[in-house]
Amino acid sequence: SAVISQKPSRDICQRGTSLTIQCQVDSQVTMMFWYRQQPGQSLTLIATANQGSEATYESGFVIDKFPISRPNLTFSTLTVSNMSPEDSSIYLCSVRPRDNQPQHFGDGTRLSIL
Amino acid sequence: DAKTTQPNSMESNEEEPVHLPCNHSTISGTDYIHWYRQLPSQGPEYVIHGLTSNVNNRMASLAIAEDRKSSTLILHRATLRDAAVYYCILRDPGGSQGNLIFGKGTKLSVKP
Numbered sequence: 001s002a003v004i005s006q007k008p009s010r011d012i013c014q015r016g017t018s019l020t021i022q023c024q025v026d027s028q029v030t031m032m033f034w035y036r037q038q039p040g041q042s043l044t045l046i047a048t049a050n051q052g053s054e055a056t057y058e059s060g061f062v063i064d065k066f067p068i069s070r071p072n073l074t075f076s077t078l079t080v081s082n083m084s085p086e087d088s089s090i091y092l093c094s095v096r097p098r099d100n101q102p103q104h105f106g107d108g109t110r111l112s113i114l
Numbered sequence: 115d116a117k118t119t120q121p122n123s124m125e126s127n128e129e130e131p132v133h134l135p136c137n138h139s140t141i142s143g144t145d146y147i148h149w150y151r152q153l154p155s156q157g158p159e160y161v162i163h164g165l166t167s168n169v170n171n172r173m174a175s176l177a178i179a180e181d182r183k184s185s186t187l188i189l190h191r192a193t194l195r196d197a198a199v200y201y202c203i204l205r206d207p208g209g210s211q212g213n214l215i216f217g218k219g220t221k222l223s224v225k226p
Binding site: 001004033035042043044045048092094099100102103104105106107108 | 148150155156157158159160163199201207213214215216217218219
């Protein structure tokens, strides 16, 4: 199974600032995803990170707020822009190595905004 | 998206079997039934998945009703480490994106 490393594992940020979260996988994968998990809630899919093209965002999420990059088959970044306390969540990277294989998740980035 | 219904919480005793139910009455013919679990302070981990037939692996068994409108995840001997939130998710690999959409899941508590 794919091993996913997310950085940072946690951070405390000031409102109005931006933070970029990195996701590195130990092998090439077909699909990469970003999820958000608000306190005490289930996971919500933010977007699919597409290699070499713009990410595909789910309803309620926009590129200006959550810009995503995916320069190759093993790496992606998610930026949380102009943060407010409502953005305090765990942000998780997920990968699907091949189309009919299970998804794997990182342990997430725990983000608190003051 | 096809939806699933799970109990909010369940309790089990250590070393006893656990049956976690999931209803998915609007399942389509191409939806696979996936189970993931999330231990405290960790990302979700894959448990098992199936289409029509019952499935077994080292972690669990998946029993799928003949009409596919419900399924049951079976942990044969619960351990304290199995305390987690268990998610039953439908995924159509041939769908527009075939993404995993999480519901609220079942929080399983295991008592020693």
